[in-house]
């Protein structure tokens with residue numbers, strides 16, 4: 262059993278996450294609760310996944326959340342939920358770039374909610390989402406596993422801008438060679454090609470003596 266205070270604290274983290282538009286399974290939300298503690302440099306409490314599932318199922322009973330449209334295992338905030346919040350045209354936040362904390366699902370679902378609330382067309386949403394997933398994947402694969410800074414911005418309702426910054430993990434040349442990165446027979450830089458194709462502007466910039474990478478991308482909205 263967790264204390265009442267801890268239970269309330271976790272409930273509040275879940276409410277906040279849901280109000281930001283993230284969608285996922287109980288396991289994803291469990292990971293994002295841990296992510297929240299790590300982002301705030303707080304000691305991660307010992308909790309089990311079924312605690313998260315129980316809280317989400319309580320929310321479900323009260324109609325604060327519903328099941329995802331495509332995946333019934335997923336939880337999504339309902340529009341009449343008391344913790345439903347209007348999302349603005351500027352969404353700036355941090356994630357922890359560790360693969361086991363479901364960062365891709367976090368960024369993807371939060372971004373889709375953001376774009377929908379800003380009335381972006383489904384075609385644009387699809388393209389932005391695919392390209393952004395490549396960027397998050399890279400920030401997890403090549404980042405140091407700590408904070409990744411993300412900003413989604415819609416300028417004048419017409420121009421979507423994405424920025425993503427991560428510290429770069431110590432470079433392991435042998436691993437890169439083994440992966441075939443320097444072999445001409447393997448298609449290289451697929452992610453970058455996808456992002457260049459789907460965004461109108463795309464730059465991958467090295468900062469701070471090559472210790473940080475920054476993605477800067479833009480897309481004109483239809």
Ligand SMILES: Nc1ncnc2c1ncn2[C@@H]1O[C@H](COP(=O)(O)OP(=O)(O)O)[C@@H](O)[C@H]1O
Pocket residue numbers: 395396399400401402403404427428429442449450451452453454465474
């Ligand atoms: N966020 C990032 N941080 C550090 N390096 C990156 C980042 N994104 C891309 N890179 C570098 O650019 C290369 C090309 O990325 P990408 O086209 O996605 O190919 P892949 O991920 O398959 O290697 C990567 O191999 C990596 O060296």
Ligand SMILES: [Mg+2]
Pocket residue numbers: 395398399451452453
């Ligand atoms: Mg990649």
